[in-house]
Amino acid sequence: MRETQAPPIGEVEFQFEGLAYVMLFDWGALAQYERAMQESIFAIFAELERYQVAAEAKVPNLMRYAPRMSAVGALVKAGLARHHPEVDYDLAMRMFADPAVQAALGAASEASMGGGDADAGEPAPAPNMKARVPAKPASTGTKSSRAGSKPAARSKASGARRRG
Secondary structure, eight states, X not given: OOOOOOOOTTEEEEEETTEEEEEEOOHHHHHHHHHHHTSOHHHHXXXXXXXXXXXXXXXXXXXXXXXXXXHHHHHHXXXXXXXXXXXXXXXXXHHHTSHHHHHHHHHHHHHHTTSSBTTTTBOOOOOOXXXXXXXXXXXXXXXXXXXXXXXXXXXXXXXXXXXX
16 A cells, blocks of 8 residues: 655645646745846745735735735746746746735745645744834934034133133
8 A cells, every 4th residue: 555645845736727736845946936036035935925914914005015026926937847847937927816826825935934834724923014114224313413503602722721
C-alpha cells in the first residue's frame, strides 16, 4: 500500500477559468522572482501583507497601500512556473484579478515563509498595523531663530571693563 505524500509546503491548488492550476513557492520560484525583479522576495511579501492589513482595518484610500502591480505579476508567474511554464506575464496579471487566485497566492506565500499551513488554512497572526504605516521623520530640534525675528541684543565681552 502506497502512502499519499502531502504536497510541498507552499503549494496550493486553485481553479481559474475552469482549469486547475497549482501555485508553488519553493526555492526555485522565489529565486525566479528575485531574478525578474532584482529585489528580495521579502519586499513584495511585505507589500502584500501591508495591503492585507490595511484592507482588514478598512483604511481609507486603500489603494495607497496597494503593492506594485509589476511585482505582483512577477510573483504569480514565478509561483506557477514549476507546474505551468506556459503561463506568461499577461496571463498572470489577468489571473491575479480573480479572488480565488489572490487567495491561493496568499496561502502559498504564507506557507512558504512558515506563516501557516496552506492546506489547513491557518494564516499567520496579523502584524500590528502601526508597524506597517511609515513613520514621520524624526525632528532635529527647535531652530535657534526664525525668519523675521529681531536680532539679539549686543552682548558685552566677557570680563571686559567698561570704559568711562
